[in-house]
Amino acid sequence: MKRMAYALVAILALCACVSAATPDHQDLSAVGAEEALLLLKTGNKAFVAGGSQEPGRAAVRMKAVAAKQHPFAAVLGCSDSRVPVEIIFDRGIGDLFVVRDAGNIAGDYEIASLEYAAEHLGVGLIVVLGHKRCGAVEAAVDGTRLEGHINDVLARIAPAVAEAQGAAGDTVERAVKANVRMVCGQLAYTEPVLSRLVAEKKLKIVGAYYDLDTGAVEFLSDTGE
Numbered sequence: 001m002k003r004m005a006y007a008l009v010a011i012l013a014l015c016a017c018v019s020a021a022t023p024d025h026q027d028l029s030a031v032g033a034e035e036a037l038l039l040l041k042t043g044n045k046a047f048v049a050g051g052s053q054e055p056g057r058a059a060v061r062m063k064a065v066a067a068k069q070h071p072f073a074a075v076l077g078c079s080d081s082r083v084p085v086e087i088i089f090d091r092g093i094g095d096l097f098v099v100r101d102a103g104n105i106a107g108d109y110e111i112a113s114l115e116y117a118a119e120h121l122g123v124g125l126i127v128v129l130g131h132k133r134c135g136a137v138e139a140a141v142d143g144t145r146l147e148g149h150i151n152d153v154l155a156r157i158a159p160a161v162a163e164a165q166g167a168a169g170d171t172v173e174r175a176v177k178a179n180v181r182m183v184c185g186q187l188a189y190t191e192p193v194l195s196r197l198v199a200e201k202k203l204k205i206v207g208a209y210y211d212l213d214t215g216a217v218e219f220l221s222d223t224g225e
């Protein structure tokens with residue numbers, strides 16, 4: 001009986017050891033910007049290929065991060081329902097600090113959230129994620145006037161539209177990418193927190209573009225590291 005008990009303890013210890021090595025228990029709190037970027041690229045490739053590992057979406061992961069969060073990257077994405085950040089990067093609970101709004105623009109509240117992620121959670125990578133056929137950018141390109149606060153969003157995107165107009169190719173796609181680059185630049189120069197972290201090379205800000213038709217994320221630019 002005693003021997004059986006020892007065997008049971010050994011099996012449980014082995015299970016704990018094996019499960020600690022699964023993605024659910026990966027400790028990603030100390031990864032640098034380059035490694036974080038690689039994790040996102042790898043995850044997106046798995047998503048595109050349909051080979052999702054669904055890392056860290058089970059109850060065991062939920063409980064593991066319940067007391068404290070250690071996300072390895074922050075993402076400023078569009079609120080569009082077709083761009084669910086954790087799914088397209090094939091990540092799980094507690095992996096990504098996500099801020100979303102229409103047009104992935106950065107106002108005071110979005111910047112404050114990203115400052116919190118970078119300064120207090122130690123995230124070394126911010127991805128600004130635009131996407132194909134973004135409704136906010138399309139409305140800005142069309143010059144649409146809408147009722148309510150949404151015109152503030154369109155006004156914020158207008159400089160990117162101005163840059164995109166007149167060149168060859170798809171105006172909306174160019175404007176989405178120009179908007180992403182502008183927001184990256186804005187964040188990198190936002191004082192006092194983000195600009196300092198970029199200057200100290202503790203923070204990298206990278207632009208990206210999500211293709212609604214293929215699921216692929218194209219990384220566009222980076223500012224600082």
Ligand SMILES: [Zn+2]
Pocket residue numbers: 078079080102103104131133134135136137
């Ligand atoms: Zn959008």
